[in-house]
Amino acid sequence: MTVSPDDARHLTVATLDELWNSGSPMVLPIRGEPACRLRLDPKNRLITLVTPYESPEPDVANLKNIGFCGVSDGEDEFAELTVRIEDSVHGAYALFATVVDGLQIDKMPLAAAVAAGLARHRHVLASRGPMSTEKEVGLLGELLFLEFLIHQIGAGPATAAWQGPLSEEHDFTFDSVHVEVKTTSSDRRRHVIHGLDQLVPLNGVPLSVLSIQLTRTTPQSGRTLSQVVAHILKTARGHRVAVETRLTSVGWQADDADLYPTFWTLRSQPRAYSVTGDFPAITPDLISPVVPNFPLLSDVSYTVDLTDLHYDSLPDPMREYVESKMGQQA
Template identity: 50%
Template sequence: MTEQAEDARHLSVANVDFLWTSGHPVVLPIAGAPACKLDLHPANGTITLITAFTPPEPVVAKWRNIRFKPVDSDEGDLAELTVSVEGNVHGAYSLLTSVADQLQLLGEPLAAAVATAVTKHRNLFLGKAGLSVEKELGLFGELLVLEYLIEKAGSGPAVESWQGPLSEEHDFVLSDVHLEIKTTSGEQRRHMMHGFTQLIPVRGVPLSLISIQLTRTNHERGLTLGQMISGIRAKAGGYRPKVDAKLEALGWDDADVELYSTSWTKRNEPRAFLVDEQFPALTASRLAGGVPNFKMVSDLSYRVDLTYFHPSALPGALAGLVTVDEEHS
């Protein structure tokens, strides 16, 4: 069951997140006159407000993420106002529901309703994009590992081992193992890989992929990304400036903390997978022999399902970070 926002006209932020990350298109009617509905299309990265068209057309040409199109249909002349989400689903949803409110509650003409809503949301929509849900999950997962390392090895060694975006190496670099962290909110351990070098061990040190599955929960049982960051900063002590530098490089901004209202908790215990000859990694050396003119391929992204792949253990104090129990359907 979906949860409504406080004004009972629109969905809560948590439910907008839930619908968007499901990946499926959905149409949400908004009660009132004129008829309005929102078409959420995650695959296209867009949300569209559809309502009756009354001239003049709204002026949106100067806004990079907003498009308007009049449409002839069996229902009459319709207006489609489309917003490209670009990582800011909350801002896009809020902007379009604000247009609907101007139309239905205040009786403004379409062009005026759009102008009013854009003015109202200008700073939020253009200045506070925030992290995408995928990047939010990725950062949360890395911080879970960092928290574990701080508790086991101390803040200095833990923070120094966290490479984040400031290095071309893996997410965590330790003397006896390197870690690449992958986090998903899905029920399966399906993770996206990027590039040809992400899953290549370096300097002869073993590489393990850490698979973390998160799930949404209430505020009593989980933490928001902002709360997680606050806890890490407190535990980092004198190493907090290094933590902050890496957070900033990853796109975190304290001013955007209210954008991350979802509370997360572990769906189950993380698992480690040794990246060896049997791991399904697409690397340049593996592809060069089978792809004609491989040097012309400049980029690569692919998804790996590790749900039923054999997990492995981690060495030393890292052993408690993961479980080696097999998963069954």
């Protein structure tokens, strides 16, 4: 496809491919006013439009593969609009051609030209957004426990124990106990159980539910999900790749770190509840005898309120993480 054949201001597809496939960075001025130039960086798969800065700035905060910044060069200020190329370079180049035409031919303000280009070439860029608050809180609870374990038993054993992201039945597995982490931001320990098998002990290993309560707080007394992730990746050292793999599998994207501005802290000390005979768990063994055509059931979820249930301990080295059961009333 040849873009804007009327004045040859833009590259043909053949020329674009030749330049991009060369692998060499280059700057391509585009004739017209205001001055515009494209920086091609094939090695890092980036294309950047540089043009004089003007406000308001384009709104690209919710787009995954595009970024904007203002830069100063002496007394001059420039706007830099950058697209990261995930697939073909053609779509991104067509986007920039549309933006430049809006600036130079239609004399549109910068923000309007970018908005028009994005509207026309929306397929080039993926929208980004944070995971739901429920998922954010759930992941944060698992990471806080992982962080504790890294300091207690080391990054390797702690990471190996974190099995939930690998689609295993329970979040953390040890020889002495399996731990299912449940986290809430409410003032009661109300937790959603997903599926009839989530609270089924495996291979005779005891199972405990770790109940964590979080609350929103200030930067002085709490941390964001992104800050906790950064600290864990730092302390994981040689096991960082394994941690990153698990984070990706649960929906974490490093490029979206700025989308999690909420500061969280523990509302109370975590508690552990042994999944034994008096725990309010719905399992196949309990309900299959009384539910007609039980195998036809699927996607069963239910909520338990553990606030007033007697809690238990966890074995070492996890004992210090939970509230001692000695402190509860008989």
